[in-house]
Amino acid sequence: MTPSSEVSPSLERNVSFSPTKDYIESTDRNNSYTQPDSKPKKSAMKPGHQARLPPAERYQHSDPLLRRLRLLDGHGKPVNLKSEFRDAKLILFYFGSQWHADYNKGCSAIVTEICREYARTVKVIYVSVDTDERHYLAATKNRPWLSMEFNDGSSEPSEEELDQTSQENSTPSETFLLADDEDLDADVVAADSAGKSYVCPLSRVYMANMLDVLLTPTLAVYSLEHRKFLDRNVRQSRLRKSRAESTIEHWLKGEVSPSMNWIDALYIVPWTAALAVAALAYLLVSFLTGHRFSISHLLS
Structure with a gap:
């Protein structure tokens, strides 16, 4: 997990990612009203900027979620949804930040192995929670996974970024749904089973909130x-090389992964588990042999 301060349950969830945090602040989902003194929500679109429809292959798909994602491949090229997901059965959403851009950090190594072993049936989509596009590029460039588009209004560009690039390039070309936006296209998605019509895409921060x-x-x-x-907050122990095949078989059947067992506990807290085993072994030896192997006797 990313090193961060403790999250307070009383904090309200941000509309966009914070430039100083790697987490999304918690909130009460039922508290959806707008307080009288709160500032009105800003549109992700620049004033006067007209939305441009992307090519049809980027948003036309029968799956109600997939059609609302704007995806890029490891070379930064737009993804054709129908061709890319023709044989796919599962999507693994990988929420990451700058701390996990390196192969040996986070679960990048595990996810990379899945991309190689299940290239046709399992597609990995990286969802960046960073506010700096450089960190996003470091985690996605030439990687085997796809990624959600970065410039979607999830984070405001820094002054340095605005100096290096034009405001036009940092402005989303579409109106993306942000964390607390009402989904006005939900009925359209439900009625259009073929996925032909254009609907508002989902932003990175919307997915993290959802x-x-x-x-x-x-x-x-x-x-x-x-x-x-099928599963949220998947335990990495379920995707280790020795267990990934069994876990993915469960998912392909539409089942959730098995509940936590002692192997998972050993993987999550190895030193605590080792101390527990040593303590049990000591108690067993002391019980069988008497006081001769007790700690007090050995010290004396």
Whole structure:
């Protein structure tokens, strides 16, 4: 997990990612009203900027979630949804930040292995919670996974970024749904089973809000066949090389991964587990042999 300060449950969830935090602040989902003295929400679109529809292959798909994602490949090129996901059965959403851009940090190594072993059936989509585009590029460039578009209004560009690039380039070409935006296209998505019509795409911060992502790295599994999330906050121990095949088989059947067992506990807290085993062994030896092997006797 990313080193960060403790999250207070009383904090309200931000509309956009904070430039100083790697987490999304928690909130009460039922508290959806706007307080009288709160500032009106700003549109992700620049005033006077007209939305441009992307090519049809970027938003036309029968899956209600996939059609609302704007994806790029490891070379930064737009993804054709129908061709890229023709044989895919599962989507693994990988929420990460600058702390996990390196191969040996976070769960990058585990996810990379899945991309190689299940290139056709499992597609990995990286969702950056960073505010600096350089960190996003470091985590996605020439990687085997896809990624959600960065410039979607999830984070305000810094003054340095505005100096290096034009305001036009940092402005989203579409109106993305932000964390607390009402989804006005939900009925359209439900009625259009073929996925031909254009609907408002989802931003990175909207996805993090929807899946209650508080820390990174976080993994979530979506079934294209069953059109639902099977697992959220997936334990990395379930995706180790020795267990990944069994876990993915469960997902392909539309089942959640098995509940936590002692192997998971050993993987999460190895030193605590080792001390517990040593303590049990000591108690067993003391019980069988008497006081001769007690700590007080050995010290004396």
